[in-house]
Amino acid sequence: MEITNFASFLAALFSGRNLALLGAALAVIFSGIGSAKGVGMVAEASAGVLAEDPSKFGRTLLLQVLPGTQGIYGFAVAFLIVLKTGILSTPVELSRFDGALIGLMALPIAVVGYFSAIKQARVAVAGISVVAKRPEESGKCITSAVLVEMYAILALLISALPILLYKV
Amino acid sequence: MIKNMKKVSLVAMRSDLDRLAKDLIWLSCVEVEKCEAPEGDAIIRSMDCGERITELNTEAATLSEALKILSPMRRDKKGFIKTRKEMSKKEFDGRAVSAATEGAGKAVALKAEAERLKGEKNKLTAYLSSVSVWKDYDLPLGFEGTKSAVVITGTLPVSADIGRLSGIASEELSAVQIEIVAEGKSTRYISAVCHNSVEKQLTALLSEAGFIKSNFPSQTGTAREEMAKTEAEIRSVENREEEIKDALSALALLCPDMEHAYDRVKTELAEENVKQKLIGTGHTVIMTGWVPDDRVDKLTKTLSKYECFCDIADPEEGDESPVELKNNGFASPFEFVIGMYSYPKYGSFDPTFWVALFFALIFGMMFADLGYGLLLVLIGALGTKLMKPKGGTAKMMKLFVICGISCMICGVLFGGYFGDLPAKLAQSFAGSHKLDNLAIVCNPLDEPITFLLISLGIGAAHLICGMIINMVMCFKRGDWQSAVFDVGSWLMMFAGAGVYFGFKSKVGLIILGVGLLMMITMRGRAKKNIFARLFSGIAGLYDIINYASDLLSYSRIFALALAGAVIASVVNTFATLVNNPVVTVILVIVVGTFGHLMNLALSALGAFVHTCRLQYVEFFGKFYEDGGRHFEPASPDLTYTDVYVEQNN
Numbered sequence: 001m002e003i004t005n006f007a008s009f010l011a012a013l014f015s016g017r018n019l020a021l022l023g024a025a026l027a028v029i030f031s032g033i034g035s036a037k038g039v040g041m042v043a044e045a046s047a048g049v050l051a052e053d054p055s056k057f058g059r060t061l062l063l064q065v066l067p068g069t070q071g072i073y074g075f076a077v078a079f080l081i082v083l084k085t086g087i088l089s090t091p092v093e094l095s096r097f098d099g100a101l102i103g104l105m106a107l108p109i110a111v112v113g114y115f116s117a118i119k120q121a122r123v124a125v126a127g128i129s130v131v132a133k134r135p136e137e138s139g140k141c142i143t144s145a146v147l148v149e150m151y152a153i154l155a156l157l158i159s160a161l162p163i164l165l166y167k168v
Numbered sequence: 169m170i171k172n173m174k175k176v177s178l179v180a181m182r183s184d185l186d187r188l189a190k191d192l193i194w195l196s197c198v199e200v201e202k203c204e205a206p207e208g209d210a211i212i213r214s215m216d217c218g219e220r221i222t223e224l225n226t227e228a229a230t231l232s233e234a235l236k237i238l239s240p241m242r243r244d245k246k247g248f249i250k251t252r253k254e255m256s257k258k259e260f261d262g263r264a265v266s267a268a269t270e271g272a273g274k275a276v277a278l279k280a281e282a283e284r285l286k287g288e289k290n291k292l293t294a295y296l297s298s299v300s301v302w303k304d305y306d307l308p309l310g311f312e313g314t315k316s317a318v319v320i321t322g323t324l325p326v327s328a329d330i331g332r333l334s335g336i337a338s339e340e341l342s343a344v345q346i347e348i349v350a351e352g353k354s355t356r357y358i359s360a361v362c363h364n365s366v367e368k369q370l371t372a373l374l375s376e377a378g379f380i381k382s383n384f385p386s387q388t389g390t391a392r393e394e395m396a397k398t399e400a401e402i403r404s405v406e407n408r409e410e411e412i413k414d415a416l417s418a419l420a421l422l423c424p425d426m427e428h429a430y431d432r433v434k435t436e437l438a439e440e441n442v443k444q445k446l447i448g449t450g451h452t453v454i455m456t457g458w459v460p461d462d463r464v465d466k467l468t469k470t471l472s473k474y475e476c477f478c479d480i481a482d483p484e485e486g487d488e489s490p491v492e493l494k495n496n497g498f499a500s501p502f503e504f505v506i507g508m509y510s511y512p513k514y515g516s517f518d519p520t521f522w523v524a525l526f527f528a529l530i531f532g533m534m535f536a537d538l539g540y541g542l543l544l545v546l547i548g549a550l551g552t553k554l555m556k557p558k559g560g561t562a563k564m565m566k567l568f569v570i571c572g573i574s575c576m577i578c579g580v581l582f583g584g585y586f587g588d589l590p591a592k593l594a595q596s597f598a599g600s601h602k603l604d605n606l607a608i609v610c611n612p613l614d615e616p617i618t619f620l621l622i623s624l625g626i627g628a629a630h631l632i633c634g635m636i637i638n639m640v641m642c643f644k645r646g647d648w649q650s651a652v653f654d655v656g657s658w659l660m661m662f663a664g665a666g667v668y669f670g671f672k673s674k675v676g677l678i679i680l681g682v683g684l685l686m687m688i689t690m691r692g693r694a695k696k697n698i699f700a701r702l703f704s705g706i707a708g709l710y711d712i713i714n715y716a717s718d719l720l721s722y723s724r725i726f727a728l729a730l731a732g733a734v735i736a737s738v739v740n741t742f743a744t745l746v747n748n749p750v751v752t753v754i755l756v757i758v759v760g761t762f763g764h765l766m767n768l769a770l771s772a773l774g775a776f777v778h779t780c781r782l783q784y785v786e787f788f789g790k791f792y793e794d795g796g797r798h799f800e801p802a803s804p805d806l807t808y809t810d811v812y813v814e815q816n817n
Contacts (some may be wrong), residue, residue, distance in 0.1 A: 062773070069774055073727075076734040088741060131688025139780070147780040153727045154720075157620075160730055164616045 016099025017085045017092070022052035023103025024111075027159070031113030031152075033072025036112035038067025038121030045128040052132070059138040061132050066145045067121040073156040077109045100166045102115045105162045112155035120148040170518045172461035172482075173489040173799070182451050189439040194257065197463035197804035199490055201456045203447040211449050217440045224437045227269060231430040234419075237279045241396035241420040252810040253424065253555060260811045265432050268425035270501055273619025275419045282412045289405045296398045301357050303392035305349045310388030310428060310599035318367045320374070321382045323355040328354065328377040337373060340364040416739045427808035434805035442802045458799065460492050491516040491796035499524040503567035509784050511796035517641050519792065521552045523783055524570075526630050530782060532574030533623060534728040534775040536586030536612070537736070540768050541575030544568050556810065562687035582729070583607025586764055588734020589756075596744040596752050612729045613737070628662075630782065631715070634790030635659055655706050658715070711761070718786045724778050732771035739763030 003009050043124035081102055086092040094102070127141030176198060180188055192198050205214045255263075302309060305321070313319045324330065337344040341362065350357040358379075359764070360369050371379075439711060446453045459467050464480055467597030471478050483489045491511045493503045495518070502524035512518055551557065551706060557565060579585065583606040594603040605611055612619040635655050642651035666681025667673055692704025743759040744752055788794070804811065 005652070062777070065770070065773060067732075068770075072731055072735065072770065075738075076731045079734050088745075096398050140510075142777055143781055143784050145508070145775050147785070149778075150721065150724070153724045156727050156731070157723055160727075161616055161620075164613065 006010045007140075010129040012108050014096065016094030016096045017087070019087050019096065019099035020081050020094055020102040021087075023079035023106030025101075025107035026075040026110045027081070027113070028078045029074075030069045030110040031117065034114035034117030035068050035071030035074075038070070038117040038124075039064055040063055040120075041121040042067060042128060045125040049128055049132040056131060059135055060128055062138065062142055063124040063131070063145060064138040066142070066149070067117045069149060070109075070117035070120075070152045073152055073159075074109050074113045076099040077106055077156065077163065077164050080160060081106060084163060084166075084168065092168060094168055098166070102163055102166065102168075105159050105166075107159075109152070116148055116152040116155075120145050120152075123148055148151055169494050170512060170514065170516070170796075171494050171799075172494070173514065174461060174464055174480045175468070175483050175487065175489075176457045176459050177457070177479040177481070178455040178457075178471070179478075180474055181455055181457070182448060182453050184474045184476070185443060185452075185453050186439075188474060189442050191473075192442060193435065193802055194437050195463075195466060195470055196466060196801050197459055197660060199799055199801050200445050201458070202445045203454060205447045205454055212447055212454070214451065215443050215446045215448055217444045219321050221437065221440050221444065224433055224440060228430060228433045230276055230436065231269065231272045231426050231433060234275040235423060235430065236349045236424055237275050237584075238416060238420040238426075240422055241417045242423050243420070243554055244424060251554070252806070252808055254517050254810045254812065255425070255428075257811050260428070260432070263425075263432075265429040268429035269433075271419050271422040272426050275416060278412050278419075278499070282409060282416075285409055285412075287411075289402060291401045292398055292405065296395060296402065297393045299391050299398065301350045301352065303350075305357075305359060305391055307359070308389045309382070309384040309391055309394065310386040312386060313361075313364065313690055316364055317361055317668065318364045318781070319359060319361050320367075320371065321349075321357075321359045321375075321384075323380050323382070324358055325353070326351075326356060327380045328379075329357075330358065333373065333377055336608070337362075337370060341369050341373075344370055407510045422789075429808045431804070431806045431811075434807065435654075438802060438805045443476055444732060458490050460799065462494075470710070483514075488797060490799035492799035493518050493520055495520045495524075498570065501563040501570060501767055502527055504560055504563040504567060505783065507560070507798065508780065509788065510794035511792045511798050513796045516793040516796075517637060517791070518790075519637060520611050522633055522637065523787070526626075526633070526787065527783060528570050528574040528778055529626060529629070530725060530779045531775050532578035533582075533626065533725045533773055534778065535571075535580035535732055536582040536729055537574045537586065537732070538576050538579030539584070539586035539589070539764070540732075540736075540771070541572045541577075541579050543768055544572030544575060544772065546572075547661045548572060558810075561629055581607065581609045583611045584733060586760070587733055587740050587767075588613075589736075589740050589760070592737075592740040592744045593756070596747075597749060602665060611725060613733055616726065616730070619725060619729065623722050623725035623729075624719055626725065627719050627782075627786070630660065630722070630787055631718055631790065632662065634787045638791035649690070649693065653686055653693065657687040657690070658711070659683075660686065688795045718789070721786055722782065724782075728771070728774055728778055731774070734765065735771070736764065739767060798808040 003012055014111050021077065042060075042064045046064055049060055050057055082088060084092070084102060123145045124141070127138070127145055131163075132137045183632050191202075203214070205212050252800060259501045299309070302321070309321065317815060328803055330346060335345040336342070337346060337360075344360065344366065346357050346363040348358050348361045360370060360374065367611055371381075389397075445454075446455050448454060456666030459480070468478065470481070493500075493506065493511070495503060499521045502520050505523060505527060506512070506518075506520055532541075545568070548565045551565040551568070552562065555561070555565075588604075590603040590606060591601075594600045605614060607614075609622070610618040635658065639651045639655045639659070642648070642655065661680050664676045664678070664683055666676070667679060668676025670676075687708055688702060688705035690705070691708040692701035695701045695704060739760060742763070746752060746755065
């Protein structure tokens with residue numbers, strides 16, 4: 001499309017493909033920020049434990065990586081969108097409607113991923129203090145933290161399924 | 169299966185106690201209970217080994233400290249895989265420990281001295297640098313003046329105008345001389361000489377300009393003398409440090425002995441801890457404990473060597489028997505998964521086999537990939553071979569192998585070979601799309617709904633398995649009503665719905681109706697009032713929400729399979745991004761190795777914790793009675809050695 005005036009510039013900017021890619025960006029950005037915050041919180045807490053007893057590294061590591069999965073889910077959704085737009089191989093022409101729809105489908109994992117990563121990290125931080133005192137109970141702490149992840153998984157499903165199934 | 173436990177009560181001669189405790193430790197099949205002596209009894213007392221235990225604890229602490237100190241100097245251990253030294257019991261008992269304990273004590277003392285020397289050296293170095301600025305000053309640093317003259321030394325900030333100061337001083341105070349000895353970055357080192365009558369005025373003048381007096385002790389010599397003295401002292405400290413270093417590396421040769429000694433001490437500590445739990449009279453000791461059913465023969469055989477009385481009985485009501493699980497080779501690694509949650513109550517049901525079956529299946533589905541599965545099998549097999557682990561780690565390694573095999577099978581079924589590596593390679597090298605879908609059943613990325621339904625199907629099987637276990641447990645308890653009406657009614661409803669939707673047969677509706685009726689009429693069977701009873705039955709239908717959310721939870725199988733496959737696909741995409749065969753080969757090797765290993769670690773961990781959750785929350789929620797105490801027999805406490813007992817006695 002030739003860009004001649006502001007309206008055509010906007011039209012080109014908000015093309016179907018760009019809207020879809022915007023969704024991909026949001027999925028990675030928000031779930032990534034959430035996971036980074038979450039992993040950071042748990043890592044800080046475990047540093048305190050490790051200062052006392054470095055042999056607990058394995059157990060604290062398990063809790064540390066838990067809030068990291070949301071970022072991966074967001075990344076997975078983003079990659080599915082990128083595949084849909086075909087910009088890695090042969091670009092697909094998406095209508096503005098299709099593009100907007102695909103972009104919007106990234107929102108569940110973007111928003112839920114952000115919040116659930118942080119909430120999960122708080123459970124994991126609490127778990128770290130349990131591990132400090134009673135390392136044999138780490139299995140239960142991990143399970144409690146995994147309970148929070150359920151909702152990120154549901155969000156991932158609702159983000160990924162329509163993107164996988166939507167025919168453009 | 170939960171092993172049957174027997175309660176052991178033993179009365180033995182006190183003179184045999186040491187030998188007996190040793191035998192029990194090496195037999196490793198008795199959990200000794202803490203006996204409380206009857207209060208106020210004049211004859212029966214608790215055994216007191218506190219002194220010896222403290223002694224042994226100190227010894228163990230010294231040894232472990234010495235091992236930590238000496239570990240950087242050891243030359244006998246290479247690599248980060250820790251193997252344990254195998255030795256026979258005879259060698260373990262016979263090998264001398266005194267040299268090792270002595271060496272350990274020496275190492276700890278030397279390390280303490282080295283720490284002290286380090287502090288001393290720091291102090292000397294600081295002193296040296298504080299003295300060396302005065303090296304152009306000819307008077308002794310501690311010299312404070314003659315009978316009528318005072319010498320002041322100290323620092324002034326660079327900003328202070330010394331010319332102006334000495335001007336004022338010589339004008340107002342007379343008989344004052346200020347000299348700059350050295351120039352520092354922010355300070356000047358000065359000395360001032362004056363008649364003792366004007367000392368106060370001079371110090372006041374100087375302090376106003378920011379003067380800080382140096383406080384060298386009065387016997388301090390000249391800067392050059394002090395420097396030479398301090399340097400000599402530092403040299404001697406350094407020499408001593410070298411000596412200590414050499415002595416420590418000489419002691420490092422004793423490390424294998426120290427490791428053996430550490431295990432010996434720890435094992436003796438275990439013996440003492442057993443003794444500490446006993447009660448006794450002047451000549452006898454009394455012990456109570458637990459022994460698994462299948463080890464009773466071994467125990468009685470050992471005890472027959474002693475003059476003692478031994479009673480082996482079934483646990484009574486109110487006894488808290490410890491729990492030991494017994495399973496076949498396939499299921500026993502999964503006792504680890506049970507242990508992470510909580511052991512089942514004694515006398516309840518050990519679900520290890522079913523956990524194992526579904527764990528392997530669900531893990532395989534979540535991580536369906538032939539390549540990753542193969543790597544897991546390799547990790548498990550190599551880990552077992554190289555580290556020769558025991559206990560929990562050994563079970564974990566076997567778990568890797570079993571889950572890896574399951575992943576490989578699922579990988580073939582659902583078309584995962586390091587993600588879509590074959591497809592990407594075929595596209596990149598031959599431009600062909602022949603290998604795009606290698607799945608036999610379905611590929612989670614191409615047919616997500618089919619895969620999701622398979623996941624939920626496995627979930628349904630898992631939940632129903634849990635409900636059937638619950639039913640069996642109820643029957644065993646003799647509570648047939650709960651089994652039929654509370655669990656059976658739901659199972660009938662599920663079966664009915666399954667028949668109706670699966671075969672489109674009206675029979676299904678009838679089964680469903682019967683189940684529903686059973687539920688509504690009998691769920692509130694404890695209630696007398698007919699309306700309360702019906703209401704309770706109808707309210708029970710609300711449980712369908714729980715079953716639905718439990719089932720929905722299994723959608724995570726699809727989600728994790730999807731995430732893993734997508735990340736693998738990302739790695740493969742990057743590896744085959746460049747249209748040049750040579751570059752592609754290099755990229756596949758470099759990017760592929762790095763990326764796939766990362767994905768392996770993350771996805772395997774995710775699959776592990778989420779499979780655990782499905783077991784703990786969804787499956788165990790249906791029937792599990794937790795709160796069992798794990799059976800922990802008194803046994804040798806070995807960290808560095810692996811002792812095998814000869815079969816000659």
